[in-house]
Amino acid sequence: MENNHRLELIKEVFIYGYPIVDMYNILYKYTGDPGSSEYKAPFNTIAHNRSTPTPEDRAIVAPNCDTPYSYVWLDLRAEPIVLTIPT
Secondary structure, X not given: OHHHHHHHHHHHHHHHHHHHHHHHHHHHHHHHOOOOOOOOOOOOOOEEOOOOOOXXXXXXXXXXXXXXXXXOOOOOOOXXXXXXXXX
16 A cells, blocks of 8 residues: 555656656756757747757657747746737
8 A cells, every 4th residue: 555655646746747847958958058959049039940840859849840930938037028029
């Protein structure tokens, strides 16, 4: 009975914690490590991929392979940021 309780607890911890750790991994690769092949741009900077994802793009498990992407990670800790998009 004790092992079943531990296994259930481990399962719950994984289900709760994995998305947080995975999202931080993506955030770090995209904004925090300019040496990473996945690096896009620093915080508060819009970046555009000029090509579609390839098998070497591994930060996100399953991006659409026929879609060009734009990225921005906003640091809202100090104040809000207003984005203006021309129409």
